[in-house]
Amino acid sequence: MMRTASHFFFAAAVSTLLPLAAFAQSSSDQPVKPEEHADEVAVAYEDDGMYFTEDDIPTYKVAEDGTVDWMTFSGFRRYHSECHVCHGPDGEGSTYAPKIKNSAVHLDYYDFYDVVVNGRQNGNSVMPHFGDNPNVMCYLNDIYVYLKARGMDAVPRGRPAKKEAKSDLIREMENDCMG
Secondary structure, X not given: OHHHHHHHHHHHHHHHHHHHHHHHHHHHHOOOOHHHHHXXXXXXXXXXXXXXXXXXXXXXXXXXXXXXXXXXXXXXXXXXXXXXXXXXXXXXXXXXXXXXXXXXXXOOHHHHHXXXXXXEEEOOEEEOOOOOOHHHHOOHHHHHHHHHHHHOOOOOOOOOOOEOXXXXXXXXXXXXXXX
């Protein structure tokens, strides 16, 4: 009888906690309705090839002909050299790590930055820290902008076909960071 009761309580606990665990795991990957987030990504100003929102957060710019800003293009390249191994091509997720293109839309910029720099653990799921990796840190804004554009469906899967030229300021910042 004791064994049956303990199985019952275990089953009750699992059935109660399972939905909470599923929500916790998927909360950063909720579907994105681009029209609801358009104001959050709108370009307020440009600074020598870099685009920002009115809150001074890096954002993307995609021209009508599909030309992307340099940071979005660079973000595609950097994401696929450092992040896609776990999170899958184009931020779509894999069996190893979750989809993160929507996370870039739902997470605050500073929370996104914090997770990449310091890592995070959620149960058995571990995002390692990349704060000491210059291949990530020197291009973190680029990666963020690219994932934001993917999450908002502003750029399709695959390498962007057209890009703006890299500005002198971006080139100088890259050289300063990479050494």
